[in-house]
Amino acid sequence: ASPGAEWRSHGFDDAGTRFSPLKQITPANVKDLGLVWSYDLESTRGVEATPIVVDGVMYVTAPWSVVHAIDVRSGRRLWTYDPEVPRAHAKNACCDVVNRGVAVHKGVVYVASLDGRLVAIDAASGKRRWEQDTIIDRARPYTVTGAPRVFKDKVIIGNGGAEYGVRGYITAYDADSGRQAWRWFAVPGDPSQPFEDESMAKAAKTWDPSGRYWEAGGGGTMWNSMVFDPELNLMYVGTGNASPWSHRQRSPGGGDNLYTASIVALDPDTGKYVWHYQETPGDNWDYTSTQDLILADLRIDGKLRKVVMHAPKNGFFFVVDRTNGAFISAKNFVPVNWAKGYDRNGRPIEMPGARAVEEPFDAVPGPFGAHNWHSMSFSPQTGLAYFPAQNVPLVLAEDKTWRHNQAQAGQPMAGIGWNLGMQVNSRAPTSQPFGRLIAWDPVKQKEVWRKEHVSPWNGGTLVTAGNLVFQGTADARLIAYDARDGKELWSSPMGTGVIAAPVSYEVDGRQYVSIAVGWGGVYGQTQRATERNIPGTVYTFALGGKAPLPEFAHRQLNALVGGVAYDPADVAAGTALYVSNCVFCHGVPGVDKGGNLPNLGYSAPETIEHLERFVFKGPYMARGMPDFSGHLSDEDVRKIKAFILGTADAVRPKK
Numbered sequence: 001a002s003p004g005a006e007w008r009s010h011g012f013d014d015a016g017t018r019f020s021p022l023k024q025i026t027p028a029n030v031k032d033l034g035l036v037w038s039y040d041l042e043s044t045r046g047v048e049a050t051p052i053v054v055d056g057v058m059y060v061t062a063p064w065s066v067v068h069a070i071d072v073r074s075g076r077r078l079w080t081y082d083p084e085v086p087r088a089h090a091k092n093a094c095c096d097v098v099n100r101g102v103a104v105h106k107g108v109v110y111v112a113s114l115d116g117r118l119v120a121i122d123a124a125s126g127k128r129r130w131e132q133d134t135i136i137d138r139a140r141p142y143t144v145t146g147a148p149r150v151f152k153d154k155v156i157i158g159n160g161g162a163e164y165g166v167r168g169y170i171t172a173y174d175a176d177s178g179r180q181a182w183r184w185f186a187v188p189g190d191p192s193q194p195f196e197d198e199s200m201a202k203a204a205k206t207w208d209p210s211g212r213y214w215e216a217g218g219g220g221t222m223w224n225s226m227v228f229d230p231e232l233n234l235m236y237v238g239t240g241n242a243s244p245w246s247h248r249q250r251s252p253g254g255g256d257n258l259y260t261a262s263i264v265a266l267d268p269d270t271g272k273y274v275w276h277y278q279e280t281p282g283d284n285w286d287y288t289s290t291q292d293l294i295l296a297d298l299r300i301d302g303k304l305r306k307v308v309m310h311a312p313k314n315g316f317f318f319v320v321d322r323t324n325g326a327f328i329s330a331k332n333f334v335p336v337n338w339a340k341g342y343d344r345n346g347r348p349i350e351m352p353g354a355r356a357v358e359e360p361f362d363a364v365p366g367p368f369g370a371h372n373w374h375s376m377s378f379s380p381q382t383g384l385a386y387f388p389a390q391n392v393p394l395v396l397a398e399d400k401t402w403r404h405n406q407a408q409a410g411q412p413m414a415g416i417g418w419n420l421g422m423q424v425n426s427r428a429p430t431s432q433p434f435g436r437l438i439a440w441d442p443v444k445q446k447e448v449w450r451k452e453h454v455s456p457w458n459g460g461t462l463v464t465a466g467n468l469v470f471q472g473t474a475d476a477r478l479i480a481y482d483a484r485d486g487k488e489l490w491s492s493p494m495g496t497g498v499i500a501a502p503v504s505y506e507v508d509g510r511q512y513v514s515i516a517v518g519w520g521g522v523y524g525q526t527q528r529a530t531e532r533n534i535p536g537t538v539y540t541f542a543l544g545g546k547a548p549l550p551e552f553a554h555r556q557l558n559a560l561v562g563g564v565a566y567d568p569a570d571v572a573a574g575t576a577l578y579v580s581n582c583v584f585c586h587g588v589p590g591v592d593k594g595g596n597l598p599n600l601g602y603s604a605p606e607t608i609e610h611l612e613r614f615v616f617k618g619p620y621m622a623r624g625m626p627d628f629s630g631h632l633s634d635e636d637v638r639k640i641k642a643f644i645l646g647t648a649d650a651v652r653p654k655k
Ligand SMILES: O=C(O)c1cc(C(=O)O)c2c(n1)C(=O)C(=O)c1cc(C(=O)O)[nH]c1-2
Pocket: 048, 094, 095, 096, 098, 143, 144, 145, 146, 159, 160, 161, 162, 163, 221, 223, 240, 241, 286, 288, 367, 368, 369, 372, 373, 520, 521, 522, 523
């Protein structure tokens, strides 16, 4: 088989390049790309997985961490493995019940379940070999959405939950036995207790203990990116935002709050900290640094440098020396208003007011990020990095009344356990949403070409030695571009909006491109850019493919809800309750259109009239809807109804 015939790991290789060396498909012949098979993932929520293809078998995950093994020659199911995630765990997931895929190593498939179990599955039979609980404290709302990685016969997995209040860590397990090898925390725990290691003692000096940061966990969750350099024997991980979001609420005296929003290098054998570079000191905006890291050797100022490249949420493209963490350069890849740039020491020059302490601040980028988890790729042929960039407007304002787990009406999602220390959209944002594909030169730190899309939240990228970039879009297309100049060369409609990244591999001498599709993720729960809506699906293309696309279902937005009695005097209180229990899943009624979850402004009148039937032990608990028994009263639900109905009335066109 040719090099790169298989897609063996999440980012294609340990460096995370997502650069396929295959070149049967070229700019000249890509017009003949056609469907070979499609496969029904039988799901309705976000599909974020990068398929792994080994030995003619594709291993891909659906929502709820369900693994599917597919014969790539026929597109037929070999087996599925369902870790049976308790549906009540969905309320702990900030950003949809997603999973980014598996690792495959020596005949074993590894998946991490949304509720935090790492499962080893026999690749041939689909039977479980072992399972480990990766969660240190079940009283905390940890979730796992990321794909495990295997470096040096160890399976490594982190977790998420920094919107709720957790302490981030990653754990390595022996791939064969499942025994724990090491664990590294991203932030210090209670400083009155012994520190786990020296890196924690050092980090604790950058937090103000008067904020009792350990109660809210501190954050630094490592929920997405990990790469490995075997020569340097270093692994790299991106850490998440600090928790709560408000810097002053968690660390009143300031401080950088290490190691949140950082790139960290660890010894893969021991988990020992080696170096870090913090991209957003004293994070205040949910600026995670968990976006895909890519390792490359670049000629910069005449010298070949071993670098790590990164386009995190905060809107700057970073090039860092991966031997020692030295800052090389940073340049904004979208307009940003929180910092003017980076100084020579690699510290951001912040803009006044950006911390939203006195006045609300329309942060650009907002907490959805200028680039989120959607995969980046890098071609050594073009020297360019390809990634989806965006803005999703959101106004932040420090919430001076916030206390950990003391939910008050009006605090975003606090009713189900969120702890932001921030109010959102206390006034309407004026910044503009956009989504685009960017081809970025990391040496010159400049955009080389771009493609505007119709909305934010587009898919990750694949680049090939045939000089093609593949990307799926929010408006349900898979597109091939010329990697050199961005010329659009081919596209196919998809059954729904695309967020995951395509992969390429070769079987029996034929190059394939596959993509797992299913609209969702954090933005995709409440918004959408296409009416096309079919279950999660894997599409596989090759030159000369002639299979028909599956029939596409379309949804129709119902009429705005109305005709149900309510008391307008309840609307204000209902607004606050809706914000603290419903808004990040169901969106703003009648304003958003709904994504993979319904917008209640377009519900049937009977649904809103009898909303308590859905809120208390309702039928959708089986799909992840929380049971609000004991959390909301009948009176609360009456007020929430008034908000939904009142908002629908307010946006209804006047006759
Ligand atoms: O702080 C965290 O622990 C955490 C976890 C996750 C996650 O695990 O999905 C996301 C985020 N944060 C986040 O900030 C974010 O924007 C986000 C988007 C998505 C997604 O899958 O669409 N997950 C997450």
